[in-house]
Amino acid sequence: MAFALNEEQERQLKSILERYPNKMAACIPTLHLCQEANENWVNEDVIQFVAERLELSAAHVKGVVTFYTLFNQHKPGKHQVWVCRTLSCALRGSDQILAHCEKKLGVRCGETTKDGRVTLRTAECLASCGTAPMMQVDKDYYENLSIEQVDRILDRLMYEG
């Protein structure tokens, strides 16, 4: 079934388009909007939709989607966990945090749990170096992490909501 936005999302798209002098500039914000409306991933239908609405070629939109890491080309889990692995976090023990996440979730980095609830990934520097180690869960930052805190956060993702 072709992809479509609901009324509220259409209103948001209109407000995005008003910010720019041309439609192409709305490409990334529109893709974000559509990704969120499509269970957090961008499939061929979404690419086609964005291309038509912004009067771009599907090849252009696909080029944008594949360039940026935050556009998912496969459906992720209900929750996405990114552990920052870059130097400042690594100096503060992010390797141990990642290893603990892998063990507790029973998946390797890059994989989704069998029940489809959590996708575990690493991130390249999330600008949280002074409060390392840290991880991002969906849209929230969790900083100055200890193993106990990671346990509490993951328990909530695995068993609640």
Add this chain to the structure above:
Amino acid sequence: MLKQTQYLSKNYGKPDSWKLEMYEQGGGYKSARKALSMTREQVIEEAKAAHIRGRGGAGFDAGTKWSFMPPPGDKPHYLVVNADEGEPGTFKDRTIMEMNPHALIEGCIIAGYGIGAHAAYIYVRDELHLSKARLWAAIEEARAKGYLGEKPFGKDYAMQVYVHTGAGAYICGEETALINSLEGRRGEPRLKPPFPAQYGVFGMPSTVNNVETIAIMPSVFEVGGDTFSKLSELHAFNDGGARLFGVSGHVKKPGVYEAAVGLTLRELIFDLGGGMLDDRPLLGVIPGGSSCPIMLEDEIVNIEGDERFAAYNGKSVLDLPMGVDTYRRTGNMLGTCCAIVLSDRADPVLACQNLIHFYKHESCGQCTPCREGCGWLERIFDKVVQGTATMEELDRVHEIASNITGNTICAFGDGAATPMLAFIRKFRKHFEDYVQTGGKNQTGELGWLATDRRAAE
């Protein structure tokens, strides 16, 4: 010289510091009012007098950059604020957007007026959801008060500010890649010239400035450009004012601190940063984001041919004031002024491998030397760590890195290769030990979780 200031950070940590009411209690938006009563030339002159060297890493004088914009004509002009902070070790702009967003909005009004722009786009990396929310809320508050819109403060000079998001690409922090990304394309850097002041976003004259560069402008106009510049110990070097310094890694109190320009690394690590974690000796420090070569305590300043630097010669690099020119003349870079500190428990070979992984991942792939070179370096360093590399491969790092530098469209290639060369040169023995003995004599450790770290402080 340690001289802490509170221009940007005075409300940090206070409840509701991001709200208009709090900002105005501290004199907020008076500077924009003042700037709009001046002529465009006067605004640029005031900014020039402050000698604000771009806070995003390149260190170019902000007022001078504004003066490159053509006079307003038929074409619209644009201000673009670079909030794509993604350099490992750098986290200062996030604090401004989250705790003092109105300073950035007010700075946009001042800078926009100065360069003849009626619209400013703040390009924020998508990961920073709190920053985006606080900026949008601040824009709404400012609009509701009439500070943004058709007639800010009654002056007939329409001004709009928008937040634009990226989608996870470090390269979009480079100004021409950012422009491409803002236009809805892949974030691949462009050749310069033409420079953005002639042909920028949407093909129009544009100025791209860092978040901190813009957010400090209200303070500049509050105290006066010259007075602000003189806060700095390096005023004579045209490196003025106060700025945010970050420190992370193996220090007791990592964080963002505000101080006058002229602070030394030793003061940043030991006075503001609380000293080395677990009181271990210092192995090395990367001064301003991961693109800067690592520095060792026993490196001595020796700047020849300029009397003005003579006072610093013979001192440890840790005691050199952190300035754009002082660092450049020692063969290093000040970058974003956010230091990453390594203690002797950290294995420099693992640190180097960690960084090349980042650069390999973030290379946009447009230029062959960078795309292939970063991958090649990563493979060699992976083999070094696994104990399977040869001395020939280690020696090849110089060749590969030298073939990346200067051969790419943007500075990313240099930013990736230069730190690798510094690691190899300064920690040659550690690398050789990995090749010859599999790293038997190294710590084999990069970082550790200290569960009782906070309790011990």
